[in-house]
Amino acid sequence: MQTQTLTQRKKYKTFGFVAVLMMTLFTFNSSFGQTAEATQERTITGVVSNEDGPLPGTSVTLDGTRVGALTDDEGKFTFPKKLKTGDVLVFSYLGYETQKISITDKTNFITLELTPDMVEMIGAVDTNKPYKSKRKKN
Amino acid sequence: MQKTFTLLLLFISLVSVKAQIKDFSHLNFKKADSIALALKGENLTNLPELSFKLTSNLKTDAERFRAIYKWVCGNIANDYSLYLKNDRQRQRFKNDSLKLDAWNTKFRTKLFSRLLKKKRTICTGYAYLVKTLADFANLECEIVQGFGRVSTTNIETLDLPNHSWNAVKLNNKWYLCDPTWASGIPNPKTNRFNFEYNDGFFLANPKLFAVNHFPIEKRWWLTEDEEIPSFDAFLKAPVLYGNAYRTLELHDAPQQMHHTIKPFEKVTFKYQLKNNTKIEKVKLGFDNGFSTWKDQPTSVSINGKSLEFEHQFNQTGFYDVHLYLDDDLISTYTVEVRK
Numbered sequence: 174m175q176t177q178t179l180t181q182r183k184k185y186k187t188f189g190f191v192a193v194l195m196m197t198l199f200t201f202n203s204s205f206g207q208t209a210e211a212t213q214e215r216t217i218t219g220v221v222s223n224e225d226g227p228l229p230g231t232s233v234t235l236d237g238t239r240v241g242a243l244t245d246d247e248g249k250f251t252f253p254k255k256l257k258t259g260d261v262l263v264f265s266y267l268g269y270e271t272q273k274i275s276i277t278d279k280t281n282f283i284t285l286e287l288t289p290d291m292v293e294m295i296g297a298v299d300t301n302k303p304y305k306s307k308r309k310k311n
Numbered sequence: 312m313q314k315t316f317t318l319l320l321l322f323i324s325l326v327s328v329k330a331q332i333k334d335f336s337h338l339n340f341k342k343a344d345s346i347a348l349a350l351k352g353e354n355l356t357n358l359p360e361l362s363f364k365l366t367s368n369l370k371t372d373a374e375r376f377r378a379i380y381k382w383v384c385g386n387i388a389n390d391y392s393l394y395l396k397n398d399r400q401r402q403r404f405k406n407d408s409l410k411l412d413a414w415n416t417k418f419r420t421k422l423f424s425r426l427l428k429k430k431r432t433i434c435t436g437y438a439y440l441v442k443t444l445a446d447f448a449n450l451e452c453e454i455v456q457g458f459g460r461v462s463t464t465n466i467e468t469l470d471l472p473n474h475s476w477n478a479v480k481l482n483n484k485w486y487l488c489d490p491t492w493a494s495g496i497p498n499p500k501t502n503r504f505n506f507e508y509n510d511g512f513f514l515a516n517p518k519l520f521a522v523n524h525f526p527i528e529k530r531w532w533l534t535e536d537e538e539i540p541s542f543d544a545f546l547k548a549p550v551l552y553g554n555a556y557r558t559l560e561l562h563d564a565p566q567q568m569h570h571t572i573k574p575f576e577k578v579t580f581k582y583q584l585k586n587n588t589k590i591e592k593v594k595l596g597f598d599n600g601f602s603t604w605k606d607q608p609t610s611v612s613i614n615g616k617s618l619e620f621e622h623q624f625n626q627t628g629f630y631d632v633h634l635y636l637d638d639d640l641i642s643t644y645t646v647e648v649r650k
């Protein structure tokens with residue numbers, strides 16, 4: 174009875190191994206076809222620039238999470254988590270319009286130029302200095 | 312039936328009461344404030360993450376916005392030299408829109424770089440940062456551009472917008488706040504910026520706000536149409552100081568800064584206070600160009616939180632009249648007494 178169970182376990186083990194092996198093969202087999210690639214997780218890289226050239230320090234975040242990266246001195250990034258189709262990356266840099274990019278079936282490398290936020294910069298400073306009327310000097 | 316209708320009317324009138332911090336009296340902002348304090352010194356390179364850290368452990372939108380606002384007020388310094396430089400250039404190019412645009416573009420780049428690297432900015436930088444962090448937390452927030460009146464601006468001849476603040480939508484209602492003026496004030500002698508948080512500018516009463524904030528876009532008054540002043544009336548309003556936002560609920564009268572009266576005539580002053588005060592705490596400061604002194608008003612009456620007083624001017628002259636409550640400078644008026 175016991176021997177039978179052991180043999181059965183062995184069988185399951187072998188079956189499990191073959192299953193994992195097959196899944197691995199399918200996953201890494203690029204000829205598997207378009208539909209599989211759509212759900213396939215992959216590493217996304219890219220480069221971000223502004224009107225003057227590469228923009229180092231741009232934050233690239235997976236929408237709705239804290240996972241992200243900053244672009245390097247050449248404006249390049251490699252996203253730390255593998256992404257799948259439908260994921261959204263948020264690109265932000267202080268003073269530039271935040272942009273969201275959806276990962277499509279064909280996204281592997283993202284080239285993005287951020288546009289400046291055209292806000293007019295103004296500022297009045299509050300003060301505790303008492304108001305003083307201008308008076309004519311006698 | 313009639314009773315229900317009356318109750319319904321009462322409810323509607325209560326709901327339409329001005330959007331302000333009182334709406335959140337059931338909330339305690341201690342947790343939001345302590346999160347903002349714990350993140351003091353964080354840098355601005357990763358704004359989505361900063362926004363996440365500030366807001367993810369808070370339950371309500373009001374608390375989430377509070378943490379963002381409080382962090383900005385406590386970490387961003389007002390750059391007085393940048394303000395002066397911008398003010399000079401904007402005045403210089405005010406009749407040449409091309410040059411003004413070119414200056415604005417150049418200045419914007421410089422300003423964002425200064426904000427990112429040194430955490431110093433001017434009003435729009437504060438309002439922009441509050442909005443950006445709020446956006447990442449899915450809070451609806453806008454930058455409001457307009458005119459701000461303080462004692463040292465050339466208050467009768469404001470001709471270019473000079474101030475920015477924020478409007479935020481919480482529980483489907485818009486509220487106003489001014490992160491720049493809430494963050495602190497420059498030392499009057501050295502002009503070095505001192506952080507000194509003023510809670511009065513957070514979800515302030517729009518009617519008090521209207522005394523020294525004039526938005527370019529009409530929708531940001533957040534008051535009834537008939538309460539919106541003309542620009543001319545705005546320029547003629549009394550000068551309010553930051554302490555007014557700490558102390559006053561409303562500034563009812565006088566609505567003008569300047570008064571011309573005859574000797575022995577009186578000027579009447581009316582306010583709604585946030586907290587109770589005592590008659591002896593109400594003082595007026597006078598400056599007639601030769602000397603300055605403080606005195607009690609001629610007659611003071613306090614009824615709950617409404618404060619009303621009169622002052623009789625006996626001598627001819629031109630007076631700057633400052634209201635002090637508990638030694639804090641609240642507002643300024645001018646009175647010319649002539650025969």
